[in-house]
Each structure stands twice: as C-alpha cells, then as structure tokens.
Amino acid sequence: MVTARELEALDAAALLRRGIAAARVGDADDARACLSEVVRREPANGDAWLWLASVEPSPQRKRDHFQRVLALRPGDAEATAGLEQLAERHGAAVLLPDDADEAPHCTWHPDRETRLRCARCARPMCGDCARHHPVGMRCKECARALRSPLYRVGPRQSVGGFAVGFAAAFGVSLLLGAIGVFGLLLAMFAALLIGAPLGDAVSWGAGRKRGRELQVVAAVSLSLGILTAIGVMLSPLRGLPPLSLLPFSPLGPLALLVLGVATAVRRLR
Ligand SMILES: [Zn+2]
Ligand SMILES: [Zn+2]
Structure with a gap:
C-alpha cells in the first residue's frame, strides 16, 4: 500500500x-x-x-x-x-444526476449548493468561486492556472503601457485645462467617453494586453499624467507663453482624475 x-x-x-x-x-x-x-x-x-x-x-x-x-x-x-x-x-x-437534495456543493464552500461547474476541471463551484473566462466559466484555481496570454503583462509591456498612458493623460489634461471652465464641463459630462480611449491607449502601449496588472499600470500612469498636467498649470510655468495665453483651469483635469480614470481602469478588465 x-x-x-x-x-x-x-x-x-x-x-x-x-x-x-x-x-x-x-x-x-x-x-x-x-x-x-x-x-x-x-x-x-x-x-x-x-x-x-x-x-x-x-x-x-x-x-x-x-x-x-x-x-x-x-x-x-x-x-x-x-x-x-x-x-x-x-x-x-x-x-441521471443525483436527487435535488444531493445537489453538488461548491468545492471551496462545502455549505453552498450549486449547479455551476468549472468548464475546465468540472468541479462544482458557487457563484463567488466562478470566474468569467473567454472560453466559459472557470473555477478560481483554473482561472489562475490558465490565465490567457492576454492577461500576462511583462515588464516591457508595463513600461509601454505606462509611457503611453502617462503621455495621453498628460496631453488630454492640458487640453481640458486649456479650455478653462469648459474643460470642467466637458470632463464632467464626457469623462466616461474620455476615459475609455485612455484605457485603450494604455492597452495599446502594452501590446494590446489587459487584465488586473495592466489595470494597476493604467491607474498609476493616468493619475500621474493628470496630476503632472495639473502641476504644470499650478506652477510658475503657467506665467510663460503659450500657457499664459490660455484660460487654464485645473478643474477639468481634476474631474477627469475622479471620473475618467475609473472608466479607463474598468475598461481593461
Ligand atoms: Zn464557493
Ligand atoms: Zn476548474
């Protein structure tokens, strides 16, 4: 034995x-x-x-x-x-499946009955343990074990996503700031519309990846890009042309920071 x-x-x-x-x-x-x-x-x-x-x-x-x-x-x-x-x-x-009172229980929560099964290992799983995956529902272990290459973000992709996200957020924030109070209105009403392409920009910079790691890259790079633009607007640079020629307001970029970054991050799930 x-x-x-x-x-x-x-x-x-x-x-x-x-x-x-x-x-x-x-x-x-x-x-x-x-x-x-x-x-x-x-x-x-x-x-x-x-x-x-x-x-x-x-x-x-x-x-x-x-x-x-x-x-x-x-x-x-x-x-x-x-x-x-x-x-x-x-x-x-x-x-035939066993009687209803013998419904399978979640592999990780033995107290929960469930009819869901993992598409890879076929173990029963409850809704909390199920993960959406491009090829059907998976249990959390299989989702981890078999992460699609789409979600694997290496250092080079992180740097690429960071650079593009930072530059895009910085540029968009300067534009929003440059139109003064209209930038605030635009950011408040269109932050969702602006946030989505910012998320796409990070994904593009990272070689069209997505997933949780890239979400972190997006949150950090976009926030820093926006904050840097706000910093420029509040700094002595503001007094020099061409910046001095425009009615700069940091409110638009601030609204983008609050509303748009979340949209961009959600987009990369
Ligand atoms: Zn469970
Ligand atoms: Zn599984």
Missing part, C-alpha cells in the same frame, strides 16, 4: 504511472490513492479521471468521473463507452 509520504514525494506523472500500474494488476486501493492524488493536483488530467473511474466501486462516482472526462474532452470514446457500460449494468437511471 502506498504511504502518504510516498504520495507526497512523487510528482503527478510518476503518480499517474504508478496508479495505472496498480490498476492493471488489480490493486484498486493503491490505484485509487495514487490517482486521487493526481486529480487533486491536476483536476484537468483526463487520463487520471479515466483510470480512477476504472477502479471506483461506486457506479455514481464512476459516472461522475466519466462525465468529468467528457467535460474535459468532449466526445471521449473511452468515457462514452464507460457510461454506456454503466447504464447496461445498472440501468439507465444511474446516468
């Missing part, structure tokens, strides 16, 4: 090999221990779920494992055959 320490020492690939070997020689307990550990570490490992189904005595659990394989690999021939065999042996009712 495999010990807890052995389980811990082996990596997932070795555990899978050992689990399969145990299943082949009919050592169901050993196989179950190894394979359960594999799917705990790698819930999207379809092979491990298939082998686990093969050593699982309970028809309901077998069914769950096969269905999980199908969620991971739609149309999988072995899982389909497994389900057919289950229905033949135990009656078609075994394929």
Whole structure:
C-alpha cells in the first residue's frame, strides 16, 4: 500500500504511472490513492479521471468521473463507452444526476449548493468561486492556472503601457485645462467617453494586453499624467507663453482624475 509520504514525494506523472500500474494488476486501493492524488493536483488530467473511474466501486462516482472526462474532452470514446457500460449494468437511471437534495456543493464552500461547474476541471463551484473566462466559466484555481496570454503583462509591456498612458493623460489634461471652465464641463459630462480611449491607449502601449496588472499600470500612469498636467498649470510655468495665453483651469483635469480614470481602469478588465 502506498504511504502518504510516498504520495507526497512523487510528482503527478510518476503518480499517474504508478496508479495505472496498480490498476492493471488489480490493486484498486493503491490505484485509487495514487490517482486521487493526481486529480487533486491536476483536476484537468483526463487520463487520471479515466483510470480512477476504472477502479471506483461506486457506479455514481464512476459516472461522475466519466462525465468529468467528457467535460474535459468532449466526445471521449473511452468515457462514452464507460457510461454506456454503466447504464447496461445498472440501468439507465444511474446516468441521471443525483436527487435535488444531493445537489453538488461548491468545492471551496462545502455549505453552498450549486449547479455551476468549472468548464475546465468540472468541479462544482458557487457563484463567488466562478470566474468569467473567454472560453466559459472557470473555477478560481483554473482561472489562475490558465490565465490567457492576454492577461500576462511583462515588464516591457508595463513600461509601454505606462509611457503611453502617462503621455495621453498628460496631453488630454492640458487640453481640458486649456479650455478653462469648459474643460470642467466637458470632463464632467464626457469623462466616461474620455476615459475609455485612455484605457485603450494604455492597452495599446502594452501590446494590446489587459487584465488586473495592466489595470494597476493604467491607474498609476493616468493619475500621474493628470496630476503632472495639473502641476504644470499650478506652477510658475503657467506665467510663460503659450500657457499664459490660455484660460487654464485645473478643474477639468481634476474631474477627469475622479471620473475618467475609473472608466479607463474598468475598461481593461
Ligand atoms: Zn464557493
Ligand atoms: Zn476548474
């Protein structure tokens, strides 16, 4: 029998090999221990779920494992055959979901019933644990593990996004300030319209990325750009042409700071 320490020492690939070997020689307990550990570490490992189904005595659990394989690999021939065999042996009712009072519970909140399942690992999850993802709802672990490259922002992209965001916010703020009180009105009524392109500018500067890290870059670069413009307007530079020729007011940029930056940041979700 495999010990807890052995389980811990082996990596997932070795555990899978050992689990399969145990299943082949009919050592169901050993196989179950190894394979359960594999799917705990790698819930999207379809092979491990298939082998686990093969050593699982309970028809309901077998069914769950096969269905999980199908969620991971739609149309999988072995899982389909497994389900057919289950229905033949135990009656078609075994394929129906368990009773309503046995609704699955969230993997992370065992007290919450839920019908949601992760599109990657098929584990049940509650609304709080579900994440929107370009290819359907995912649990929080899979969302983290499989973040699309769209959301991975490297240092170079951060610098690019920062530079473009700072420059754009600085320029827009000077323009808003330069039209004086109209800048305030414009910023109050059109901050949402102005904020969105500022967010796009940061994304563009970062190589068309988005996501939480870029949201931070956007919040910092846009705020600094606006504050720098306000600083210029309040500084002695204000007395020099061409700045002295315009009715500068920092109120427009201030309104943009309060209303527009939030829009820009939201845009990069
Ligand atoms: Zn939950
Ligand atoms: Zn998942």
